[in-house]
Amino acid sequence: MHKTSFAGVASTFLLCFIFWILLTWSADAQELITGAMISLAVALFSSRFFIHENPTWFLNPVKLLNGIAFWLFIFPVELVKANVDVAKRCFTGCKNVNPGIVKVPVNLKSMYGQAALANAITLTPGTITMEITEEDGRTYYYIHWIDAKLPGGEEAGEAIKGRLERGLRRVWE
Protein backbone atom coordinates (compact mmCIF):
# COMPACT_ATOMS: atom_id res chain seq x y z
CA MET A 1 0.00 0.00 0.00
CA HIS A 2 1.20 3.50 -0.81
CA LYS A 3 0.50 6.95 0.53
CA THR A 4 -2.24 8.88 -1.22
CA SER A 5 -0.45 11.05 -3.77
CA PHE A 6 -1.77 13.65 -6.17
CA ALA A 7 -0.67 11.71 -9.27
CA GLY A 8 -2.36 8.55 -7.97
CA VAL A 9 -5.63 10.34 -7.19
CA ALA A 10 -5.59 12.17 -10.52
CA SER A 11 -5.07 9.03 -12.61
CA THR A 12 -7.66 7.01 -10.68
CA PHE A 13 -10.13 9.90 -11.00
CA LEU A 14 -9.54 10.06 -14.76
CA LEU A 15 -10.11 6.32 -15.20
CA CYS A 16 -13.31 6.34 -13.11
CA PHE A 17 -14.63 9.39 -14.93
CA ILE A 18 -13.99 7.90 -18.37
CA PHE A 19 -15.90 4.76 -17.36
CA TRP A 20 -18.75 6.89 -15.99
CA ILE A 21 -19.02 8.77 -19.30
CA LEU A 22 -18.94 5.52 -21.29
CA LEU A 23 -21.66 3.96 -19.11
CA THR A 24 -24.03 6.94 -19.04
CA TRP A 25 -23.20 8.03 -22.62
CA SER A 26 -24.66 11.51 -22.21
CA ALA A 27 -23.09 14.98 -22.11
CA ASP A 28 -25.69 16.39 -19.72
CA ALA A 29 -24.09 18.74 -17.16
CA GLN A 30 -25.96 17.12 -14.27
CA GLU A 31 -24.66 13.66 -15.13
CA LEU A 32 -21.10 14.92 -15.59
CA ILE A 33 -21.02 16.76 -12.23
CA THR A 34 -22.43 13.75 -10.35
CA GLY A 35 -19.90 11.51 -12.06
CA ALA A 36 -17.01 13.83 -11.21
CA MET A 37 -18.00 13.93 -7.55
CA ILE A 38 -18.34 10.17 -7.28
CA SER A 39 -15.11 9.58 -9.19
CA LEU A 40 -13.25 11.96 -6.88
CA ALA A 41 -14.56 10.21 -3.78
CA VAL A 42 -13.62 6.78 -5.18
CA ALA A 43 -10.17 8.04 -6.20
CA LEU A 44 -9.47 9.54 -2.76
CA PHE A 45 -10.32 6.31 -0.99
CA SER A 46 -8.89 3.73 -3.36
CA SER A 47 -5.89 5.22 -5.20
CA ARG A 48 -3.43 4.04 -2.54
CA PHE A 49 -4.22 0.38 -3.31
CA PHE A 50 -3.17 0.60 -6.95
CA ILE A 51 0.20 0.17 -8.65
CA HIS A 52 2.45 3.21 -8.43
CA GLU A 53 4.79 2.84 -11.37
CA ASN A 54 5.45 5.01 -14.37
CA PRO A 55 2.34 4.40 -16.51
CA THR A 56 3.72 5.85 -19.77
CA TRP A 57 4.92 2.53 -21.20
CA PHE A 58 2.22 2.68 -23.88
CA LEU A 59 3.74 5.81 -25.42
CA ASN A 60 6.43 3.52 -26.83
CA PRO A 61 4.86 2.32 -30.13
CA VAL A 62 6.67 -1.04 -30.17
CA LYS A 63 5.44 -1.90 -26.68
CA LEU A 64 1.94 -0.66 -27.50
CA LEU A 65 1.77 -2.83 -30.63
CA ASN A 66 3.08 -5.83 -28.68
CA GLY A 67 0.45 -5.20 -26.02
CA ILE A 68 -2.36 -5.01 -28.59
CA ALA A 69 -1.06 -8.17 -30.26
CA PHE A 70 -1.03 -9.93 -26.90
CA TRP A 71 -4.58 -9.02 -25.86
CA LEU A 72 -6.09 -9.49 -29.33
CA PHE A 73 -4.25 -12.58 -30.64
CA ILE A 74 -2.00 -14.48 -28.22
CA PHE A 75 -4.32 -14.39 -25.21
CA PRO A 76 -7.62 -15.28 -26.98
CA VAL A 77 -6.00 -18.35 -28.56
CA GLU A 78 -4.87 -19.61 -25.15
CA LEU A 79 -8.27 -18.68 -23.70
CA VAL A 80 -10.23 -20.70 -26.27
CA LYS A 81 -7.94 -23.74 -25.92
CA ALA A 82 -8.25 -23.74 -22.12
CA ASN A 83 -12.01 -23.12 -22.30
CA VAL A 84 -12.58 -26.12 -24.58
CA ASP A 85 -10.45 -28.27 -22.29
CA VAL A 86 -12.31 -27.30 -19.11
CA ALA A 87 -15.72 -27.51 -20.82
CA LYS A 88 -14.85 -31.09 -21.85
CA ARG A 89 -13.96 -31.93 -18.25
CA CYS A 90 -17.26 -30.43 -17.08
CA PHE A 91 -19.34 -32.40 -19.59
CA THR A 92 -17.58 -35.75 -19.26
CA GLY A 93 -17.75 -35.87 -15.48
CA CYS A 94 -15.30 -35.22 -12.75
CA LYS A 95 -13.12 -38.30 -12.60
CA ASN A 96 -10.63 -36.64 -14.93
CA VAL A 97 -9.66 -33.75 -12.68
CA ASN A 98 -6.36 -33.84 -10.88
CA PRO A 99 -6.20 -30.64 -8.85
CA GLY A 100 -3.19 -29.26 -7.06
CA ILE A 101 -1.63 -26.00 -5.94
CA VAL A 102 1.77 -25.52 -7.57
CA LYS A 103 4.46 -22.93 -7.00
CA VAL A 104 6.01 -21.53 -10.17
CA PRO A 105 8.71 -18.87 -10.67
CA VAL A 106 7.94 -15.76 -12.73
CA ASN A 107 10.53 -13.76 -14.64
CA LEU A 108 8.69 -10.43 -14.90
CA LYS A 109 10.11 -7.48 -12.97
CA SER A 110 7.49 -4.79 -13.63
CA MET A 111 4.48 -4.64 -11.29
CA TYR A 112 2.18 -4.06 -14.25
CA GLY A 113 3.57 -7.15 -15.95
CA GLN A 114 3.11 -9.27 -12.83
CA ALA A 115 -0.44 -8.07 -12.31
CA ALA A 116 -1.35 -8.60 -15.96
CA LEU A 117 0.16 -12.10 -15.93
CA ALA A 118 -1.66 -13.06 -12.72
CA ASN A 119 -4.95 -11.84 -14.18
CA ALA A 120 -4.35 -13.57 -17.51
CA ILE A 121 -3.63 -16.85 -15.67
CA THR A 122 -6.79 -16.49 -13.59
CA LEU A 123 -8.92 -15.66 -16.63
CA THR A 124 -7.70 -18.81 -18.36
CA PRO A 125 -10.02 -21.60 -17.15
CA GLY A 126 -8.14 -24.33 -15.33
CA THR A 127 -5.71 -22.08 -13.47
CA ILE A 128 -6.24 -19.56 -10.66
CA THR A 129 -3.46 -17.47 -9.16
CA MET A 130 -3.83 -17.60 -5.39
CA GLU A 131 -0.89 -15.62 -4.09
CA ILE A 132 2.28 -13.80 -5.17
CA THR A 133 5.35 -14.06 -2.97
CA GLU A 134 8.97 -13.01 -3.24
CA GLU A 135 11.82 -15.25 -2.10
CA ASP A 136 15.51 -14.47 -2.56
CA GLY A 137 14.72 -11.77 -5.11
CA ARG A 138 12.60 -14.04 -7.31
CA THR A 139 8.86 -13.80 -7.68
CA TYR A 140 6.74 -16.90 -7.25
CA TYR A 141 3.06 -17.48 -7.95
CA TYR A 142 0.95 -20.07 -6.16
CA ILE A 143 -1.41 -21.40 -8.83
CA HIS A 144 -4.34 -23.75 -8.33
CA TRP A 145 -4.21 -26.01 -11.38
CA ILE A 146 -7.05 -28.32 -12.33
CA ASP A 147 -4.72 -30.77 -14.10
CA ALA A 148 -1.52 -30.79 -12.07
CA LYS A 149 0.68 -33.01 -14.22
CA LEU A 150 3.88 -31.53 -12.83
CA PRO A 151 4.89 -30.84 -9.22
CA GLY A 152 5.77 -27.15 -9.79
CA GLY A 153 8.93 -25.28 -10.72
CA GLU A 154 10.10 -24.13 -14.15
CA GLU A 155 8.45 -26.88 -16.21
CA ALA A 156 5.04 -26.46 -14.63
CA GLY A 157 5.43 -22.70 -15.17
CA GLU A 158 6.18 -23.29 -18.85
CA ALA A 159 3.11 -25.50 -19.20
CA ILE A 160 0.80 -23.02 -17.45
CA LYS A 161 1.98 -19.64 -18.61
CA GLY A 162 4.88 -20.04 -21.08
CA ARG A 163 3.26 -18.23 -23.99
CA LEU A 164 1.45 -15.67 -21.87
CA GLU A 165 4.66 -14.73 -20.09
CA ARG A 166 6.68 -14.43 -23.30
CA GLY A 167 3.96 -12.22 -24.79
CA LEU A 168 3.86 -9.98 -21.73
CA ARG A 169 7.64 -9.75 -21.46
CA ARG A 170 7.70 -8.08 -24.87
CA VAL A 171 5.38 -5.40 -23.46
CA TRP A 172 6.78 -4.64 -20.02
CA GLU A 173 10.50 -5.55 -20.12
Place this chain on the structure above:
Amino acid sequence: MLILRIAIDVLIAIGAIFALAGTLGVMRMPDTFCRMQASTCVTTLGVIGVGLGALLYAIFIMGSAATAVKVLVICGLVLVTNPVGAHAIAKGAYQAGIRPEKRMETEDYRRDFDE
Protein backbone atom coordinates in the same frame (compact mmCIF):
# COMPACT_ATOMS: atom_id res chain seq x y z
CA MET B 1 -28.57 -9.71 -43.62
CA LEU B 2 -29.19 -13.44 -43.29
CA ILE B 3 -25.48 -14.11 -42.82
CA LEU B 4 -25.41 -11.44 -40.12
CA ARG B 5 -28.33 -13.05 -38.31
CA ILE B 6 -26.64 -16.45 -38.50
CA ALA B 7 -23.36 -15.02 -37.20
CA ILE B 8 -25.14 -13.36 -34.26
CA ASP B 9 -27.04 -16.53 -33.41
CA VAL B 10 -23.92 -18.70 -33.63
CA LEU B 11 -21.98 -16.36 -31.33
CA ILE B 12 -24.74 -16.29 -28.75
CA ALA B 13 -25.12 -20.08 -28.98
CA ILE B 14 -21.37 -20.55 -28.37
CA GLY B 15 -21.60 -18.30 -25.35
CA ALA B 16 -24.61 -20.22 -24.05
CA ILE B 17 -22.88 -23.59 -24.53
CA PHE B 18 -19.85 -22.50 -22.53
CA ALA B 19 -22.07 -20.98 -19.85
CA LEU B 20 -23.91 -24.32 -19.64
CA ALA B 21 -20.60 -26.18 -19.35
CA GLY B 22 -19.47 -23.86 -16.57
CA THR B 23 -22.75 -24.22 -14.69
CA LEU B 24 -22.62 -28.01 -14.97
CA GLY B 25 -19.05 -27.87 -13.71
CA VAL B 26 -20.03 -25.77 -10.72
CA MET B 27 -22.51 -28.48 -9.71
CA ARG B 28 -20.39 -31.53 -10.52
CA MET B 29 -16.83 -30.65 -9.54
CA PRO B 30 -15.52 -32.27 -6.36
CA ASP B 31 -14.33 -29.30 -4.26
CA THR B 32 -14.50 -25.51 -3.88
CA PHE B 33 -11.41 -24.70 -5.91
CA CYS B 34 -12.40 -26.91 -8.85
CA ARG B 35 -15.85 -25.33 -8.83
CA MET B 36 -14.21 -21.94 -9.14
CA GLN B 37 -12.22 -23.23 -12.10
CA ALA B 38 -15.39 -24.32 -13.85
CA SER B 39 -17.05 -20.97 -13.20
CA THR B 40 -14.29 -19.18 -15.17
CA CYS B 41 -15.75 -20.79 -18.28
CA VAL B 42 -18.91 -18.73 -17.80
CA THR B 43 -17.11 -15.45 -17.28
CA THR B 44 -14.71 -15.77 -20.22
CA LEU B 45 -16.05 -17.41 -23.36
CA GLY B 46 -19.64 -17.29 -22.10
CA VAL B 47 -19.54 -13.53 -21.66
CA ILE B 48 -17.36 -12.91 -24.73
CA GLY B 49 -19.62 -14.98 -27.00
CA VAL B 50 -22.87 -13.40 -25.86
CA GLY B 51 -21.21 -9.97 -25.77
CA LEU B 52 -19.91 -10.20 -29.34
CA GLY B 53 -23.33 -11.34 -30.53
CA ALA B 54 -25.01 -8.47 -28.70
CA LEU B 55 -22.43 -6.04 -30.10
CA LEU B 56 -23.13 -7.07 -33.70
CA TYR B 57 -26.86 -6.86 -32.99
CA ALA B 58 -26.54 -3.39 -31.47
CA ILE B 59 -24.41 -2.03 -34.31
CA PHE B 60 -26.10 -3.51 -37.39
CA ILE B 61 -29.71 -4.21 -36.42
CA MET B 62 -30.49 -1.71 -33.65
CA GLY B 63 -28.06 0.89 -34.99
CA SER B 64 -27.51 2.28 -31.51
CA ALA B 65 -24.03 3.50 -30.57
CA ALA B 66 -24.93 3.88 -26.88
CA THR B 67 -25.95 0.20 -26.62
CA ALA B 68 -22.82 -0.92 -28.44
CA VAL B 69 -20.57 1.04 -26.08
CA LYS B 70 -22.45 -0.31 -23.08
CA VAL B 71 -22.01 -3.88 -24.26
CA LEU B 72 -18.28 -3.27 -24.73
CA VAL B 73 -17.96 -1.70 -21.28
CA ILE B 74 -19.85 -4.59 -19.68
CA CYS B 75 -17.58 -7.16 -21.36
CA GLY B 76 -14.47 -5.22 -20.42
CA LEU B 77 -15.53 -4.77 -16.81
CA VAL B 78 -16.45 -8.45 -16.37
CA LEU B 79 -13.11 -9.51 -17.84
CA VAL B 80 -11.13 -7.08 -15.68
CA THR B 81 -12.93 -7.58 -12.37
CA ASN B 82 -13.41 -11.37 -12.53
CA PRO B 83 -9.75 -12.31 -11.88
CA VAL B 84 -9.52 -9.88 -8.96
CA GLY B 85 -12.54 -11.50 -7.33
CA ALA B 86 -11.21 -14.96 -8.10
CA HIS B 87 -7.86 -14.25 -6.38
CA ALA B 88 -9.66 -12.91 -3.33
CA ILE B 89 -12.16 -15.79 -3.11
CA ALA B 90 -9.53 -18.52 -3.61
CA LYS B 91 -7.16 -17.06 -1.05
CA GLY B 92 -9.97 -16.27 1.38
CA ALA B 93 -11.39 -19.79 1.09
CA TYR B 94 -7.99 -21.31 1.76
CA GLN B 95 -7.35 -19.09 4.76
CA ALA B 96 -10.84 -19.78 6.14
CA GLY B 97 -9.84 -23.45 6.38
CA ILE B 98 -11.35 -24.92 3.22
CA ARG B 99 -8.98 -27.54 1.85
CA PRO B 100 -9.09 -29.35 -1.50
CA GLU B 101 -11.01 -32.59 -1.08
CA LYS B 102 -8.69 -34.98 -2.87
CA ARG B 103 -5.28 -35.67 -1.49
CA MET B 104 -3.20 -33.40 -3.67
CA GLU B 105 0.04 -34.47 -5.23
CA THR B 106 1.56 -31.02 -5.14
CA GLU B 107 1.07 -29.10 -1.95
CA ASP B 108 3.54 -26.26 -2.03
CA TYR B 109 0.98 -23.83 -0.68
CA ARG B 110 0.25 -25.97 2.35
CA ARG B 111 3.95 -26.45 2.99
CA ASP B 112 4.66 -22.71 2.91
CA PHE B 113 1.59 -21.33 4.62
CA ASP B 114 0.46 -24.00 7.12
CA GLU B 115 3.01 -24.34 9.85
